[in-house]
Amino acid sequence: MSDPASPPPPGIALALFSALLFGASTPLAKLLLGATSPLMLAGLLYLGSGLGLLALRTAARHVTWLRPLHTQEAPLRRADLGWLALAVITGGMAGPALLMLGLARTDAASASLLLNLEGLATMVIAWGVFHENTDRRVVLGAFAILAGACVLSWSGTGITASTGALLIAGACLCWGVDNNATARLSGADPTQITLIKGLVAGTVNLSLALATGASLPSPSLILGAALTGFAGYGASLVLFILSLRALGAARSGAYFSLAPFAGACLAIPLLHEAPTLRLALAGALMGLGLWLHLTERHDHDHTHDSMEHEHKHTHDAHHQHSHGPNDPVGEPHTHQHRHGALTHRHAHYPDLHHRHTH
Template identity: 60%
Template sequence: MTHRWQGIAYALLSAALFGASTPLAKALLGDITPWMLAGLLYLASGVGLAVLHTVRRLWAGPSSEAPLTLRDLPWLVAVIAAGGITGPILLMVGLSTTPASTASLLLNLEGLFTLGIAWVVFRENVDRRIALGAAAILAGALLLSWSGGPEGIGWGALAIAGACLAWGIDNNLTRKLSSADPLQIAMLKGAVAGTVNVILAWSIGGTLPSAGAFLAAAVVGFLGYGVSLTLFVLALRHLGSARTGAYFSLAPFAGATVAILAFGEPVTTRFVVAAALMGVGLYLHLIERHEHEHRHEPMDHEHRHVHDEHHQHEHEGWEGPEPHSHPHRHRPLVHTHRHDPDIHHRHTH
């Protein structure tokens, strides 16, 4: 499987897990306050991934992924602050005064902000086919979340929009870390953000739920947030922010499908039309072919790799198994091949 198809698989699975977590988390709101639930979901993802990280080291030895370094710390702090703390707090503030119909529509702004920041700020390439595909996916997401609104636009709606902006910034900043171990990134983000949010929820009167609800929240958080974020980071490594964000916008469809299969919600005309729109958007992204002559500038970095056409470096006295991770230098290279804005193709157009 090529890097591109690996990235697409990671992004779609990430969207499916996160989308499925939404109706499952909603079912827990009767037993857990919204802010406490947000904290528990993040905290469970961090703790669960820490256990997985430990088991992986004990079972398979040192990871072939590049570890986070002190140079990554500012980016990691910014990611946690934007996506793990600011986003959830603004969302809880907004939900307290905003009708559910409006909130559902506004949450789709995360995809728009992710795409917009990637294209405008980070200059990721986009052609007409990618733009139309992203528009079709987002239109399907909007249609799925429409429930007779919008109504009650006010400060609460602005807070929700601010949360989506925070997550859009988070998604693009995480791209800066995507060459490092995705499990480590998701583990630290979940542990720190979850701890902060649980403490804040407790400080305003929140209480821990029953053992059954706590366990259910832990499972949903580990899969829907922890594993999903790990896969999202892997997708960023191969696809860049804009394309990963577009694929991730399919999450509402996964959530609606789970609601139909698990909770007996009816299959509506709106669901069928939204599925068709998202299918068209997905197809346009899958058939993209971006190819031109481009130049790789000299670059020093570390990440998990094999010795493909972009990694023809020498090892001094050691030839380890592949894939492996170590600091390496990319020499200048000019060539032509199909590519996405991955960690080696972030050139301008």
């Protein structure tokens, strides 16, 4: 996708940092889980994400150096509400509920392996339903990363075919739909999207936990869960949405599949777990997949159809439009703008402007 001498696109770094934050939240959540129920913890993590971003957006109205978080991104519009509802229902409500029901009916080893299906579901939907471009190198890289994740979570007992396994697989399918629906929203403000998802998912999960007899944990645990959720769910999802904007769902999903490796590496100092040959093998497979993706180059003549949308942009080769008297000055900026039809050739990813057929 890029010349050998040029740095990798920023969307890759965003996806990897997103995976690092989410992966780090797993051993931290494991430390908290012994003192509360899984459903209660899920609610607190999501609420920490939503409330943390709400506080950040509120502060951005009054603190100068935070103001770009509030002013430079395009807000959600009425046309986005269908995709937003699909993302919230599948990723924030159905996915966590199915996961908790599945965890109660299956063993931890099977659950760990099955959770890798999220990356596979994301890629299959992106390629099969939304027709994101791909080639043999991308597919091999994606499956090398997934193979590494499977090696990392393999216990030698395999997957138990059960109702619990089907429920967890259903949760992964929900998150695959969520990731692709969120990709349709990725031109909009990522903090606004994540805030809404966090508040809705947190409220639903917390309500379910209380309705099934769970009680609120200690204030210190609530604070720990909220901070973990803000970093591992809130900040991570904001970065993931920015990655979706630049890379598309399939590639972002593949990079995000590195999260279990990040979590396993952090568990060595945090939970005093010993490094293993399995961790080294998983790292080698994931490193191979990462190399295949980083050295990808997708370059061909392609046509941009005329379109109108709104997102943060600079006046690059794809944004040579005129401004009206009410449009913002300075760059980057956000306003409704029209792209004329354009045919040219350059290396590209399936970003906001390159979701064409092949």
